[in-house]
Amino acid sequence: MIKRIILLSLGFVLLCTPVFAQGMIKVGSINDLTGATSDVGKDMALGIRECVAYINEHGGINGKKLQLLLYDYGYRVPEAITIYKRFRDYDKIAMLSQWGTGDTEALSPTINKDQMVALSDSFSGHLCDPKKTPYNFVYGTDYSTNARAALTVWYEEVWKKSDKWKQARESGQKPKLVCFYMFASPYASAPIKAIKDQAAILGMEVGPDQDVSLVALDAKSQVLGAKKDNPAVIWHGNTTMSVATAVKDAYGLKLEADHIVNNWGFDQNLVRMTGKAGEGVIGAAACAFYGMDVPMMKEVVEYTKKINPNVPQEKRDIRTVQAWVKFGMIRDALAIADKKEAITAKPAGPRIKAAFETFKDWQPFGTKGALGRPPVTFTDTDHRPSAEAMLYTIKDGKIVLLQKIDMKAKFPDKWASWLGW
Amino acid sequence: MSSYLPCGTYHESYRDEQKWWRTPFIKGKMGLMVILALSLPLLVRLDWVGGEWLSVAYTMNYYILAALGVQLLIGYCGQITLGHAAFVAVGAYCSTYMVLFIPWPAFMVDYGLAYPLSIVCAGILAGLWSVLFGLPSARVKGFYLIMTTMAAQWITVPLVITQYVSQIGGRGVALSIPPGTIKVGPWVIDPSNDEGIYLFSLVLVALCLLAMGNIARSKLGRAWVAIRDNDIAAETMGVNIVSYKLLAFFVAGFFAGIAGAFYISALSFVSPEHYEWFYSLLWVGIILIGGVGSIQGLVFGSAFVVLVFKLLEMGVLGLSSGLMDSYPELGWVTTKIIFFKESAFGLAIIFFLIYEPNGLAYRYWQLKNYFNLWPFSYTGKGA
Numbered sequence: 145m146i147k148r149i150i151l152l153s154l155g156f157v158l159l160c161t162p163v164f165a166q167g168m169i170k171v172g173s174i175n176d177l178t179g180a181t182s183d184v185g186k187d188m189a190l191g192i193r194e195c196v197a198y199i200n201e202h203g204g205i206n207g208k209k210l211q212l213l214l215y216d217y218g219y220r221v222p223e224a225i226t227i228y229k230r231f232r233d234y235d236k237i238a239m240l241s242q243w244g245t246g247d248t249e250a251l252s253p254t255i256n257k258d259q260m261v262a263l264s265d266s267f268s269g270h271l272c273d274p275k276k277t278p279y280n281f282v283y284g285t286d287y288s289t290n291a292r293a294a295l296t297v298w299y300e301e302v303w304k305k306s307d308k309w310k311q312a313r314e315s316g317q318k319p320k321l322v323c324f325y326m327f328a329s330p331y332a333s334a335p336i337k338a339i340k341d342q343a344a345i346l347g348m349e350v351g352p353d354q355d356v357s358l359v360a361l362d363a364k365s366q367v368l369g370a371k372k373d374n375p376a377v378i379w380h381g382n383t384t385m386s387v388a389t390a391v392k393d394a395y396g397l398k399l400e401a402d403h404i405v406n407n408w409g410f411d412q413n414l415v416r417m418t419g420k421a422g423e424g425v426i427g428a429a430a431c432a433f434y435g436m437d438v439p440m441m442k443e444v445v446e447y448t449k450k451i452n453p454n455v456p457q458e459k460r461d462i463r464t465v466q467a468w469v470k471f472g473m474i475r476d477a478l479a480i481a482d483k484k485e486a487i488t489a490k491p492a493g494p495r496i497k498a499a500f501e502t503f504k505d506w507q508p509f510g511t512k513g514a515l516g517r518p519p520v521t522f523t524d525t526d527h528r529p530s531a532e533a534m535l536y537t538i539k540d541g542k543i544v545l546l547q548k549i550d551m552k553a554k555f556p557d558k559w560a561s562w563l564g565w
Numbered sequence: 566m567s568s569y570l571p572c573g574t575y576h577e578s579y580r581d582e583q584k585w586w587r588t589p590f591i592k593g594k595m596g597l598m599v600i601l602a603l604s605l606p607l608l609v610r611l612d613w614v615g616g617e618w619l620s621v622a623y624t625m626n627y628y629i630l631a632a633l634g635v636q637l638l639i640g641y642c643g644q645i646t647l648g649h650a651a652f653v654a655v656g657a658y659c660s661t662y663m664v665l666f667i668p669w670p671a672f673m674v675d676y677g678l679a680y681p682l683s684i685v686c687a688g689i690l691a692g693l694w695s696v697l698f699g700l701p702s703a704r705v706k707g708f709y710l711i712m713t714t715m716a717a718q719w720i721t722v723p724l725v726i727t728q729y730v731s732q733i734g735g736r737g738v739a740l741s742i743p744p745g746t747i748k749v750g751p752w753v754i755d756p757s758n759d760e761g762i763y764l765f766s767l768v769l770v771a772l773c774l775l776a777m778g779n780i781a782r783s784k785l786g787r788a789w790v791a792i793r794d795n796d797i798a799a800e801t802m803g804v805n806i807v808s809y810k811l812l813a814f815f816v817a818g819f820f821a822g823i824a825g826a827f828y829i830s831a832l833s834f835v836s837p838e839h840y841e842w843f844y845s846l847l848w849v850g851i852i853l854i855g856g857v858g859s860i861q862g863l864v865f866g867s868a869f870v871v872l873v874f875k876l877l878e879m880g881v882l883g884l885s886s887g888l889m890d891s892y893p894e895l896g897w898v899t900t901k902i903i904f905f906k907e908s909a910f911g912l913a914i915i916f917f918l919i920y921e922p923n924g925l926a927y928r929y930w931q932l933k934n935y936f937n938l939w940p941f942s943y944t945g946k947g948a
Contacts, residue, residue, distance in 0.1 A: 215881060222831075226617060226620045253756050330836050
């Protein structure tokens with residue numbers, strides 16, 4: 145028995161010992177597989193592994209293997225901090241892939257001091273101003289731009305044109321916006337200031353916000369609270385499960401308002417969970433949805449079957465595609481930085497940051513229109529990836545593209561001042 | 566009379582028996598602990614230990630500070646609490662707002678006095694807030710008291726802090742603390758300075774454990790233990806149970822406030838998300854694992870929880886780097902193991918409740934007693 149325990153312990157220690165392989169570039173990834181945002185986090189983690197396998201089988205980073213260290217932090221900031229420090233000190237990662245707004249913003253001062261580039265799944269506008277957060281990057285159009293874009297498109301395409309609002313419109317009524325989100329969540333609350341500012345720009349009224357938990361299974365009281373204010377549109381800032389609950393309750397309680405949703409709350413699961421209630425919901429998206437007919441989607445689908453054959457195809461979602469956009473971006477930035485001088489030579493952080501800042505109209509895997517991601521441009525003064533927002537809607541139980549809107553072109557005088565919102 | 570080993574030490578008065586330093590052995594043991602604790606930054610500087618262990622160590626210290634109040638309430642006073650994260654949150658927000666928004670005189674900022682003062686105020690405010698939710702303890706106990714302390718969590722974090730307190734300053738719910746703002750004397754304590762955070766946490770833990778140890782052996786501590794053991798008997802003996810219970814809630818809240826105020830230095834960022842109900846449960850779990858009614862148990866429990874999570878992290882990441890490079894299609898193995906991490910804590914509590922209800926502190930006590938008599942321990946097997 146004692147021998148067995150010793151052998152098992154030795155085996156565990158060996159497994160825990162890092163492999164110091166030559167020609168490898170390590171990327172640490174902090175993900176949520178068990179916490180409040182795991183409803184969208186699990187699919188993302190699957191996609192990351194598949195994309196890394198694809199990268200390594202297709203030349204890696206200038207011939208070097210990309211080594212992925214992926215770990216769950218359960219959406220708990222203290223755990224994210226200790227994991228990052230392990231990645232930094234023990235694994236000596238080249239760069240960091242992050243998840244939530246809370247942990248990304250909490251770690252921001254540390255990574256900036258460490259000169260460690262972090263690419264986050266949080267598209268918080270607060271992370272896009274290089275004066276404040278020079279080493280933070282995001283790969284999707286930021287939440288604030290998405291929220292402004294969704295509200296603008298709704299105002300112009302729905303409020304001004306649809307028969308549903310004809311009577312209200314002609315009676316001179318101003319449309320009212322109400323925001324549904326978890327107040328305590330830095331992710332959900334990040335674009336609130338921006339969307340309310342946009343409502344003012346469009347001449348809309350704003351009703352009181354409704355606090356809906358990220359893990360809400362019931363939002364009837366919030367819907368009834370909002371009903372008193374008679375809103376024309378509701379903006380949802382939570383993730384899919386919570387948004388689905390609110391949309392269904394709004395439908396059940398006959399709240400007439402339309403719904404616009406932030407990108408982490410809008411996916412194929414929302415269509416499945418809301419059914420009829422979800423018809424007409426408008427949502428932002430960072431890229432094309434899983435299975436859509438866009439370049440590189442074939443490879444994404446192929447690798448889902450190859451690496452994770454046990455996960456049914458119908459359970460796949462846009463998060464898998466997002467993972468490919470994210471790690472495609474990491475691949476290209478590391479390749480540029482490594483070409484100048486090997487990544488393993490210290491310090492690599494400033495070179496990787498400079499590599500990101502050379503991105504001009506970047507598209508995943510060097511393919512035009514790949515994965516439906518609008519082109520990304522970073523500069524050393526602006527880390528907003530794009531002014532273009534992709535807005536989709538649910539029509540007859542399917543997600544279809546509603547409009548692509550360029551907020552910089554539409555509001556040229558305001559675009560610069562929105563940096564860091 | 567004193568000896569190097571406690572065996573053979575006889576106390577002639579209660580004062581002797583209650584002394585902190587009863588034998589030179591205890592002095593030596595505590596000295597060794599201080600040296601070991603202080604040597605961690607040195608080992609990191611020498612590159613013998615990875616720098617991430619400093620953050621592991623100060624997270625452990627944070628849990629010790631946060632769970633200290635839980636230990637006092639449950640372990641010493643018999644008042645069950647399941648809403649302690651609320652008081653930690655009160656401390657964190659109080660300290661953050663004091664540091665950021667009070668127009669401190671220049672000398673307070675220059676000499677790094679603002680943050681230490683805010684910690685004391687955070688403790689007092691959290692203590693008073695805790696008393697508010699301790700008031701029902703005058704009338705209810707057991708399951709009913711659990712419900713009222715849970716109410717503290719729901720009223721404080723999602724309602725008061727999220728809806729009102731965190732809206733101050735205009736940023737919304739999450740508040741960043743600019744680098745260099747948190748100073749203790751001439752030292753800047755922020756996430757860029759792990760060594761500073763660790764040493765600062767050591768000082769706070771030492772002070773709070775010393776305070777708790779002293780309170781526990783005072784009249785106050787004896788009254789709490791009397792209430793815990795049998796409140797009716799305690800009242801019969803003249804203990805004013807309402808006052809002492811409320812005092813217990815105040816002191817527990819005070820320690821929680823200090824924990825919250827300390828941890829903002831490690832995060833430089835405060836958000837209601839950091840004080841979810843999970844933490845209230847975690848801190849109760851820590852004292853169940855470590856040992857209810859024991860200060861040592863609190864330290865053991867915190868170390869156990871932090872190290873179990875760390876060990877699982879090492880295992881999963883070890884698998885990632887060792888196995889995944891050659892067999893990427895086995896990624897699901899590491900993903901599945903991650904789910905074990907969440908259940909590990911629950912399993913540990915069940916394991917301890919079944920097999921060691923007295924916690925790790927009891928095991929330590931057994932070990933200590935064994936070595937007190939070593940090598941001539943009494944085996945009970947006869948001559």
